[in-house]
Amino acid sequence: MNHPDFTEWLERIYNTAETEMDCEQLQAVLPAYVDFEIAGHEPGTHFRQAKAHLVQCPDCAEEYEGLRKVAELESQGRLPEVEESLKQFEESPALEPTRV
Numbered sequence: 001m002n003h004p005d006f007t008e009w010l011e012r013i014y015n016t017a018e019t020e021m022d023c024e025q026l027q028a029v030l031p032a033y034v035d036f037e038i039a040g041h042e043p044g045t046h047f048r049q050a051k052a053h054l055v056q057c058p059d060c061a062e063e064y065e066g067l068r069k070v071a072e073l074e075s076q077g078r079l080p081e082v083e084e085s086l087k088q089f090e091e092s093p094a095l096e097p098t099r100v
Contacts, residue, residue: 021049026060034064070084 021029033047044051054061073079 021053
């Protein structure tokens with residue numbers, strides 16, 4: 001393990017709390033968390049455990065980022081129509097599965 005990875009690992013350990021939210025619990029509140037944030041509120045005050053979980057869990061943080069981007073596009077009226085989104089997949093050639 002290199003030094004930056006080790007340092008990040010230690011920070012995660014020391015930033016744990018007595019009661020924490022797991023991934024399933026975060027998934028249940030993530031849409032409300034993002035909506036709260038998009039509305040201009042600081043989620044750390046209302047969603048303290050969710051915010052802490054996002055700092056600790058890279059998988060949930062990645063999902064949050066994706067949901068946040070979609071919510072931002074939607075709030076700006078820039079979310080593409082379903083048909084437009086699907087069209088890009090129809091135009092792209094399918095990838096062949098890799099054989100092991």
